[in-house]
Amino acid sequence: MKWYVVYTKSKWEKRAAAQLTKFNINCYCPLIKKIQQRSDRKIKVEVPLFNHYIFVQLLEKDRNMVFQSPGVLRYLFWLGKHAIVKDHEIETIKEWLNNGDTAQEIMVMQYQIGDKIHLNSGPFCDHTAVVKDITKTHYVLILESLGYVLKIKHK
Template sequence: MPWFVIYTQARNEKKVARRLEQIGIEAYCPLLIQVRQWSDRKKKVETPLISSYVFVNVAENEREKVFEVPGVVRYLYWLGKPAVIRETEMQALKDSLDESVSNAEITGLKAGSSISIPHGPFRGKQGTVSQVNKNSVKIILEEMGIMVTLTKHETA
């Protein structure tokens, strides 16, 4: 069965993935663990790698079943057809999330530079640097149609 990408309502990715699993549809919502700072504490939280997207492994004739779940908006389309993700690409995404980068430096990057991401979930993807700050870099990944922010976090 092929993997498809569904677009969800904002901040509903984890709920949608859980509900899809409950009705028998294999769903995958890639998550990152981040340390968030509040005024009185630091806390580790799980956040979706790609906002508003969940991957589903469903037969072509059962694609409409995903709309039974509240929070599902639509399928992601590419060239007029639902976007299909190959099994090898899904496995590469899952494997790359198992890696962790403990110490990274942001050096020598300038807005407009073209780069290849060497590590992590977007390993091997080509991007264009949009903005460079002291602890973060915004990169546009045109082939995926998204902008990612890579941030240097302290460990808790």
């Protein structure tokens, strides 16, 4: 079975994953712990690692089952085909989140726009990215193999 990427309504990632799990669909919504400021206090909350996206593992013939959840809008496409995530990439994300390395920052030095770099830590370890933009506080990287654009804070 393949892992597909499903696009959800805003703030529906956890709900859609829970609903799909009830329908016996293998679903993964990676979550990270984040501190949010409320008017009177700070609280620790779990938020999705990828806004609007969850991963579902099912047979190609069963792909329409995900639309049983009202939070699911569509599948993500890459180069005209359904975006497929490899098993080892899902495992890498799970391992990274279980190790508690989510607070670590990726530091990039003296790269130019258009440079190809090899990521050696974090959830996209062992992937190659292209530097798209450099600002005073962030690097914008494109992970062509996954179709992601990453914005990474630098020091």
